[in-house]
Amino acid sequence: MAEGTVERVEEELGDVTRGEFGHALEPAPGLLPGELRPHPSPFKYVVIAVILVTVTALEVAVSYTEGDIPDGLIVTLLLIMAIIKFSTVAAYYMHLQTDRPIFRRFFVLGVLAACTLYAIVLASLSVFN
């Protein structure tokens, strides 16, 4: 490849990078590298912990309703609450909400790949029947 072409490609890649992360390359004063917005305050972290504990308590309570309400409803409620807890920890404690989108994309890709792959495997083995 000609030298001029290499330089042009590098320049174009730079443009793409700046388009994707433009403002992130210039972190505002007070931000850590990789942050788009400041991380939550310690007080907010405590509030999130209280929410997580409350949802966990609800989960345990729902699991004790077995026999009183249909199993399908119990499973649905438990999965919804687990997703809420998972997303809350990932968004706030792992800072996916305030950090650059590239981290979120990688993680979501891994989670979705795992869920899709194993859902197909389990469905093909009739586990959900």
Added chain:
Amino acid sequence: MATIEQTTEVGGPPATAGGHGHDPHATATGVTNTKLAMWLFLSSDCLFFGAFIAAYLLYRGRADQAGPSPKEIFDIPFTSATSFILLMSSLTMVLALAAIPRGDHRRFKIWVLSTALLGATFIAGQIFEFTEFSREGLHVDTSLFGSSFFILTGFHGAHVTIGIVWLLSLWGLSMQKRLPTAQAERVEVAGLYWHFVDVVWIVIFTVIYLVPQPGR
């Protein structure tokens, strides 16, 4: 959040893209290699845990298995307590991370040590649980349920143990004043790993312990 000194070229990759001055190499993406590598590792680890969870779901409901069934041996109140401990360790971890950019090393040391101790308590609970299950006749080779359960929760426990060692090493560095504010990213990466261990347990706790068990 305290200001972190950094040099950034406007319109180009940051001059200290490694973050906090310990990695002078700029990256094309503008994100630090260490943090990106950790996210990629966590992303791939989802597939690892997914495989073990899928295996458990596949084998737990088999009717023709020797040994006790999940309902007979699971102690939900006890596991709920250990889950609460692991959740609280995520809070202390994030408080440790919040302390270090402020230069508050005293609080950092307290929170990071608390996190390691909470993690150790969780592991102690898991060892107790495994011992109880063993006493009640469920071993790793008793049944497919036993194998898939012990391998899944043991794999998670190994992750927690590695995390504890990592956190204690950070605490040790801080005690020796070898963890300056400029290296906050080292704490952040350890924190990402620790929170991942927590989110995986959120899934395990729900899917393995709480979801109604078939074929009892």
